[in-house]
Amino acid sequence: MIFFRSDYSLGGHPQVLEALANTNYEHWDGYGLDDHCFGAADTIKGLIENSGAEVHFMIGGTPANYTSISAFLRPHEAVLASRSAHIYMHETGSVEARGHKVVAFDTPDGKLCPAHVKEALIEHEDEHMVKPKLVYVSDSTEIGTIYTKAELTALSEVCRENSMYLYLDGARLGCALTAQGNDLTLPDLAALTDAFYIGGTKNGALFGEALVIVNPELQPEFRYVTKQQCGLLAKGRLLGVQFEALLKDGLYFRLAEHSNRLANKLRDGIAAKGHGFLVDSPTNQIFPILPIKLVEKLEEKYFFYRWKPIDENNICIRLVTSWGSAEEDVDSFLQDI
Amino acid sequence: MIFFRSDYSLGGHPQVLEALANTNYEHWDGYGLDDHCFGAADTIKGLIENSGAEVHFMIGGTPANYTSISAFLRPHEAVLASRSAHIYMHETGSVEARGHKVVAFDTPDGKLCPAHVKEALIEHEDEHMVKPKLVYVSDSTEIGTIYTKAELTALSEVCRENSMYLYLDGARLGCALTAQGNDLTLPDLAALTDAFYIGGTKNGALFGEALVIVNPELQPEFRYVTKQQCGLLAKGRLLGVQFEALLKDGLYFRLAEHSNRLANKLRDGIAAKGHGFLVDSPTNQIFPILPIKLVEKLEEKYFFYRWKPIDENNICIRLVTSWGSAEEDVDSFLQDI
Amino acid sequence: MIFFRSDYSLGGHPQVLEALANTNYEHWDGYGLDDHCFGAADTIKGLIENSGAEVHFMIGGTPANYTSISAFLRPHEAVLASRSAHIYMHETGSVEARGHKVVAFDTPDGKLCPAHVKEALIEHEDEHMVKPKLVYVSDSTEIGTIYTKAELTALSEVCRENSMYLYLDGARLGCALTAQGNDLTLPDLAALTDAFYIGGTKNGALFGEALVIVNPELQPEFRYVTKQQCGLLAKGRLLGVQFEALLKDGLYFRLAEHSNRLANKLRDGIAAKGHGFLVDSPTNQIFPILPIKLVEKLEEKYFFYRWKPIDENNICIRLVTSWGSAEEDVDSFLQDI
């Protein structure tokens, strides 16, 4: 079976595994207080050009999201998100489990814009309603789209004008920043958001995300909240070592470029056969709409996700590529379609 | 200023006050373990024709809602509600503060139907999403509409087929059960829901709601959860005494009929002048759409809520009547319009 | 049966009931935004000599406690309390239900002192442990003892030196401030604590406590957290009206003096018969240690709480007086002992 199911079906990139093996017999203090974590954090502060940021290595995207939101908000403060946002749909209510409402907006492209924020601020007018305080966006989004610098700047401005925080989920940040049409950089993210994370799990790591807290007022005692909300990894060095490997010589971005290139090839090939898409995606997740019959046929050889029914005869599927996807598998799929 | 602002702008009905005065010098054990609470609970079990139900007197509607949901659900289980539902919009995220997601549906009439439930069950397909477990409805709804017996029966059936609970918020249950078009009774509610409450605050009491837990599997140790989530009222007898007074000789329903009659008169009078309404309501809340100029004029003499803007020239307002509303104030309003 | 069971077995003081009756037909906006609440708050700000304080009328002591702690603390911050503290033992874990640990100290007199705080600060040394942030004390305590000004000042100082908050539960504050040996005043409390409440339920009100938030950094958006954590009382005016009545012409303190005087009489009479006490209490709760046989005999005529067994032959009981206790009942008890 050929996997276009997700970008986490393989283990880690060989350079990541090698780094783990090479450092295995080093003794380090636990919970992220080791030289590998310190070094990787410094590298990230250099890449984002912000020495005042704090970097915390988190075990996964869901913990990064709910821990941040727990640490940043008071009990009555709420999150704004797209209805397709990972925190809204695919984290089993982990934000609500920490006490915070997620106010969701239907957005065909999975992105929020200032109008959503303003609408929420008008609607939530007094203490009988939650207070919108944090805007959650993903780049790339859960449906593969990306934010432009102008779009993120506009969101950032509306947040700052209203004393709200902007948080960016970067589970697939590598693919976003290397996508066609992207004009955002890591320093831009540090300048425009209050916190964001650089996703490792879906781009070469075994696991792990690097959470960057830019806003100094959100930094104090974050490790306390991490320990309480998701636990601190005893062998925290595993996260530092992996990010050292990923960030060395631009490996992280090369892996994302590979994912994007293969997804683009799939997309263009499928489009060339005359099929449409749920949304226009320049990153490693694409959402072609195909005849059900064809999908059933493809499922004999390929493993992917049925995204949603479109009509009686057609269905939208999701195809995902990763650093480990093989060009011949893409070619084979295009031939079979 | 004449109040059509809410149904809680006055104190309590004189018979309620008199009962409180008459029992003031009785000594009773605290926290609801007194003969007035026991007696009122027995009266309610008689009225609903269900001796196996448990009755708990709660201090208000919001506490009744969040305490019930806390007690009934496991951490990953979620609530389905209309987007206009009190728990979704007007309880400052108190359900989410207890850890549970509220999945909301846009419904023009403020009511849920089996299709909403089925849609939620299809969408929430695995452990990465919350599990829909409790359907929350209000009767009358937050916009004055009511459920028919057929509608509530259909909801009850879809809940039972899917091992879900049906919870009915009866903040304005008196007005619902005495409205034109209503064919539900208290025994029907006990038969169709797992729990519901009979609202006192908005129908003659100083404060207090009678929560009825019909489903035996939801009954155990509810008082523990009440104490923890909202506190038990030390002088719990105050709740029992008030409900004894309200339920004596049908006072509760007479008060609601009065509210409805005046609201109907307002509604018919406003309609006769050619104005429309946001929604068709047979209960004590009506939502006329009026020219802004007229609204501004009316606000000099009447106190009511601007519900929402309709267009450049018109606005929807909310008018609410109560057991204490005076017919001459209604007449005056109709004259001034 | 004669009640020495609690100070909430009766209804409210007649002047409280009269005030409720007198204001019953006034229309007011809901949720505490009425002139009675505003007026009572102003009276309190005058009594505590602090115009910058915020006053919130809460429905009971347990909600006052957990709402304050929810609003004041971040998720990893903890409370220090005596093991006999109401929040530790008798609120069904309502502080923990809001996410915060209560670190408890065994204290024979129910009081905390700076040594407890320092011990907690030494023990909780890093992010693997909660961070002590709020010191909870009660005056009078749950076992009837009171704080001196020197004791409270010492606690206040150790809190401020360590950026901690001092919160005082005043469920029985009237009895504390009018007790023999007390040298604290309301302005002292405002100067020494960050927040405290003036208890109404146990001193003449039907229900209600006046929470005073002195520290300005704890004031913002407290009403949001109140609505979310315990609900805002729809007819909030009921709280304002009652406190207006209680605070008029010193009624509140006269009621407490009455309670104390009768409790003192009971205490002195019991001591005169040669019985000992669990603790020396100058307020309205006393804890005599009596032979079990005598207790069984007394229980035929008096209703009180068996506090705890002492040895094979003796048991400690709790006797509580209130504004409504009758001198002849005290005399009768002393005769029967």
Place this chain on the structure above:
Amino acid sequence: MIFFRSDYSLGGHPQVLEALANTNYEHWDGYGLDDHCFGAADTIKGLIENSGAEVHFMIGGTPANYTSISAFLRPHEAVLASRSAHIYMHETGSVEARGHKVVAFDTPDGKLCPAHVKEALIEHEDEHMVKPKLVYVSDSTEIGTIYTKAELTALSEVCRENSMYLYLDGARLGCALTAQGNDLTLPDLAALTDAFYIGGTKNGALFGEALVIVNPELQPEFRYVTKQQCGLLAKGRLLGVQFEALLKDGLYFRLAEHSNRLANKLRDGIAAKGHGFLVDSPTNQIFPILPIKLVEKLEEKYFFYRWKPIDENNICIRLVTSWGSAEEDVDSFLQDI
């Protein structure tokens, strides 16, 4: 610097690393739904001789503890634990953050016994207090001691008689089951507890614990709660692969025996020099009491934890060995003492 600081200062055992490398290029579905997890779970069900148990691979001990407690308890139910218990002292209030009180007992040996449980049940008598529902024990305990079969059986019985759950934290279960004096087996644990976990992090894994839920009533929908409370590891196969390696041919127990043997050697050598211990420990953590001067000298060469001051001249330190500890380091320490 020679590390006796913890049993998680190294990476993973070479056979664990090898297994990860060997399986790295296999594609698997995410979140623990892969053949390695299924296989390791089956192996565990065989070892515990209980085919009806459920096995869940958790990312760490703290998440295993708080996720279990969240899933097993209703809001008002509480946990009983030793004051030295990891959940009480070293998880930053993560159980309280999920809403549950931990009632702690001072126990010099870190162990609970039926008397503690009975005392708690007597003290928590009604709905104003939390309800004790789950007994948390660790084997080995946080101070290195172990339970005998008789002790655990007695605890299990008192739990079952009172409808309480028994949960065993096995972070160092390997060392417990291979210690001198142990007479418990894995099948015993499955028979006596409702749930327990087999710790990987501290015995050869990079990370990961195998949670075993024996009691069928605690099994339903545990994955939902896991996703919500701590997140499911995207590449869940990493946990299955590691446990396959650890459980193959008894590696897990051989590693624990090595840890114990070296700790015993340290202990016996230190005792031979005439030094005492905080507690008598047969496992891989020992707590010698040494002169402060000697400790300062040792700290130049060895990295360990100062556990607590004893008196002016002496201090208790903690020495921990692991699968990767070297015999020559132990010999060197004994020579230097």
